Amino acid sequence: MPDQHDKEFNEFHWMVNMLQTLDVGLVVIDRQQQVQLWNGFMENHSGMKPDVVRGRQLAEIYPEMPHDWLNRQLSMIFTLGNKAFSTWEQRPYIFPFHTYQPITGQADLMYQNVTIIPLLGLDGRVNHACMMVYDMTDAAVNKQGLKAANDELAMISRTDALTRLFNRGHWESELEKTYRRYQRTGEPHCLVMFDIDHFKKVNDGFGHPAGDEVIRQTSRILRACLRVTDVAGRYGGEEFGVILINTDIAGANFFAERLRKQIEKHAVNYEGQSISYTISVGICQLSQTIHSHKDWLEKADQALYRSKQNGRNQVSHS
Numbered sequence: 001m002p003d004q005h006d007k008e009f010n011e012f013h014w015m016v017n018m019l020q021t022l023d024v025g026l027v028v029i030d031r032q033q034q035v036q037l038w039n040g041f042m043e044n045h046s047g048m049k050p051d052v053v054r055g056r057q058l059a060e061i062y063p064e065m066p067h068d069w070l071n072r073q074l075s076m077i078f079t080l081g082n083k084a085f086s087t088w089e090q091r092p093y094i095f096p097f098h099t100y101q102p103i104t105g106q107a108d109l110m111y112q113n114v115t116i117i118p119l120l121g122l123d124g125r126v127n128h129a130c131m132m133v134y135d136m137t138d139a140a141v142n143k144q145g146l147k148a149a150n151d152e153l154a155m156i157s158r159t160d161a162l163t164r165l166f167n168r169g170h171w172e173s174e175l176e177k178t179y180r181r182y183q184r185t186g187e188p189h190c191l192v193m194f195d196i197d198h199f200k201k202v203n204d205g206f207g208h209p210a211g212d213e214v215i216r217q218t219s220r221i222l223r224a225c226l227r228v229t230d231v232a233g234r235y236g237g238e239e240f241g242v243i244l245i246n247t248d249i250a251g252a253n254f255f256a257e258r259l260r261k262q263i264e265k266h267a268v269n270y271e272g273q274s275i276s277y278t279i280s281v282g283i284c285q286l287s288q289t290i291h292s293h294k295d296w297l298e299k300a301d302q303a304l305y306r307s308k309q310n311g312r313n314q315v316s317h318s
């Protein structure tokens, strides 16, 4: 019959075996941050056997660990008996372990949650701490994948499919934002609206797909004229809007004339046919007399209408 001592020894033996094979990293360190225990998970992922790391300081083994954070936490663990946690979202990892999962946006290192708990000695004092390392790479990669899909969806919902410019809804919300910013800062901003002249004739004469190509190439020329801060959108079928940030009427006029001339000299080649066309442009600079972003839009549209009335292929301001 095994006595009590044998039973306990057996249980202890099992426990050590289980901790060795657990899919969680276990590290015991002393007050000098010297490693006392290093389980199988740690051995597998670090490539270092326990006898290689035992007695060595973490800082010596891994100089690249977040030691400032670790020192702060360990000092509280040893003085107050606190616990400490680090999630992969706060800091991706504590132990720089490689992983064979493809990860975007980070070197191929394992994402980790780490918990550190104080270990009471037989004398009732905390002289050791246990670090538990959880591999969170699957969760992190899934979350990143989800975020990438959501970002893509958000981008699609803002974008006009034909031109890849902002669609009307998003562009108008940018216009409203610019109007609000102007009320705070008073900086000069101009709105440029333009429309392809006699576009109906393009569709009727060359077919709807040719019309689409004209719209697409117009947006390409427009994009090449823009600064990174400018906000361009497809407002309607063949009407476009551009918000020129921190640009006065002289700057807007320069932009509009350049765009108008580039389109005038450009011809779209579509299935062996050459399509030349022009645009009419209206400009309005934001001022105190404009009472809303809709008002701003209306005034730029009125200027555009004047360009049409006066013979097209020209720029007018309100």
Ligand SMILES: Nc1nc2c(ncn2[C@@H]2O[C@H](COP(=O)(O)OP(=O)(O)OP(=O)(O)O)[C@@H](O)[C@H]2O)c(=O)[nH]1
Binding pocket: 162, 195, 196, 197, 198, 199, 200, 201, 203, 207, 208, 209, 210, 211, 212, 215, 236, 237, 238, 308, 312
């Ligand atoms: N191909 C194509 N045509 C479009 C699209 N959206 C609108 N249209 C056409 O654009 C034409 C616009 O015609 P109108 O508003 O009469 O203007 P316009 O012929 O350009 O004449 P003006 O603006 O007065 O110079 C219509 O025939 C619409 O069907 C589009 O996405 N693709």
